[in-house]
Amino acid sequence: MQTGWPASPAIYEIDTWPWLTGLSRRLGRPVTLADVPAGVWDEVATPGLDAVWLMGVWERSPAGLAVARADDGLQRAFRRALPDLAPDDVVGSPYCVRRYRVDDRLGGPSGLAKARAELRERGLKLILDYVPNHVAPDHPAVLGHPDWFVRLEDGSIANGRDPFFPPWPDVVQLNAFSAGLRAATLDVMSRIAEQCDGMRCDMAMLLTNEIFAGTWGRHAGPVPATEFWPGLIGELRERHPDVALIAEVYWDTEWLLQQQGFDFCYDKRLYDRLAHEDAASVRAHLAAGRDYQDRLVRFLENHDEPRAAAAMPDGRGRAAAVAVATLPGATLWHDGQFEGRRTRLPVFLARYPDEPADLGLRDFYRRLIEVAGDVRRGEWRLLGTSGWPDNPSHQDLLAWSWDATVVVVNYAAHPAQGRVELPGPALAGRAWRLVDRLDGRVFERSGSELATDGLFVDLPPWGFHILTLS
Structure with missing residues (x-):
């Protein structure tokens, strides 16, 4: 540039x-x-x-x-x-x-x-x-x-x-x-x-x-x-x-x-x-x-x-x-x-x-x-998602990250649930606080769960998060 x-x-x-x-x-x-x-x-x-x-x-x-x-x-x-x-x-x-x-x-x-x-x-x-x-x-x-x-x-x-x-x-x-x-x-x-x-x-x-x-x-x-x-x-x-x-x-x-x-x-x-x-x-x-x-x-x-x-x-x-x-x-x-x-x-x-x-x-x-x-600073990564055999709605989730911020968008006219695979070291062994930068909501998550299973999300039609982890 x-x-x-x-x-x-x-x-x-x-x-x-x-x-x-x-x-x-x-x-x-x-x-x-x-x-x-x-x-x-x-x-x-x-x-x-x-x-x-x-x-x-x-x-x-x-x-x-x-x-x-x-x-x-x-x-x-x-x-x-x-x-x-x-x-x-x-x-x-x-x-x-x-x-x-x-x-x-x-x-x-x-x-x-x-x-x-x-x-x-x-x-x-x-x-x-x-x-x-x-x-x-x-x-x-x-x-x-x-x-x-x-x-x-x-x-x-x-x-x-x-x-x-x-x-x-x-x-x-x-x-x-x-x-x-x-x-x-x-x-x-x-x-x-x-x-x-x-x-x-x-x-x-x-x-x-x-x-x-x-x-x-x-x-x-x-x-x-x-x-x-x-x-x-x-x-x-x-x-x-x-x-x-x-x-x-x-x-x-x-x-x-x-x-x-x-x-x-x-x-x-x-x-x-x-x-x-x-x-x-x-x-x-x-x-x-x-x-x-x-x-x-x-x-x-x-x-x-x-x-x-x-x-x-x-x-x-x-x-x-x-x-x-x-x-x-x-x-x-x-x-x-x-x-x-x-x-x-x-x-x-x-x-x-x-x-x-x-x-x-x-x-x-x-x-x-x-x-x-x-x-929008640091390293950008496209993130994968996963779900369950009887619920394929995770395929409607778009997810990416900028360093400690995770963006998830449900790009569909129906609800979607799934787990977002998070990048980065040292997730396990700590408690994590996730703040949605758009509406201020706060979520508490176990680092071991995030490292092993990913971030669970449940979004309404066309819903989204911009979550900063700390």
Whole structure:
């Protein structure tokens, strides 16, 4: 990990434009990054968080906005999220970047500098976006550097895309095989790195030689002898050795992008298992080596995924939150997740719908994040469980430890009982006190029993413990 970053950072994603709109309505005056009150930054700085990702600060494109306002499919999606949609609510996609300069409507470069200083005062690092695959159709490079783009048979610039979906109509496709584009990418990333402590690189796997060639074929030209990321990241490290690089990746390319230089890569596979599968599937995922696990980003939602409160109801969401909060690697939380928002907002929109806050859920998340920040230290181990011939419910238990802390989660909609095999020497011959860090319950156990039989647990549906032994 880069200097100054914790090994397992907890990151909080803020959708900057709707967040500022909400603050403006709450305070009764326009609010930009330049004048967010200190008390609001104090609210953001939940104990246990390490970094804030201000998503979508760059200058948005008038040309991209015109496309979004004319697209019937997008308009329907906007109205599903905001039934009282007004024209000013549509501000364009933050991933349709016209220039890598903070949008003046959000406070401009000086506003971002002020926000970074406020975060730093509270011990929080700042993460910003970089979108390497595409730019807005009115980006200055379209006219200034036409050789940086993928062109179709008719000579027009292709719209941006990934290989499994139709093109995105509001952006144009950069050519990852262009030497000029690669050099320009280094300069842009260097300028971004001067303004933050970490970068989240959008759809980073699209720029690998194999995927890019598979997507664009002859339109991209000859495949270079070198990959897009490794040399670029190496040179960026020489200029900015402390900046952390996070790759949004899919399609089982996490290990590849880790090897190409990224500090962390999205763990979409774990998200899918937690959202749709069972404990056995999650346990199999966690059996991978620590060199891989330590560099994954665990999450239950972000701006691209459904809201966790809607996708993981009835206790599953809390159980999944305990899991991701206490695993090795980075953890990503999302603005509105703690309060139980259920509407996923399209990134084109400047305003959240009105939704009641779940104050009990908010208190649970705040306590969980504080506890997780305290216990995720030392050696992490995946623990085994055992049961009885007439009770296989132990198979629904997920368990791991961080030194003297044991985490157990019943990842099922029915009760589960079993014994957790504890690591560590010298359990026998002593009495042990186990304190649940989330609710304060205390359990007394014999060391001989723990050493011989393991830790007996009896958990309700979607129940959990975070137990510190002393």
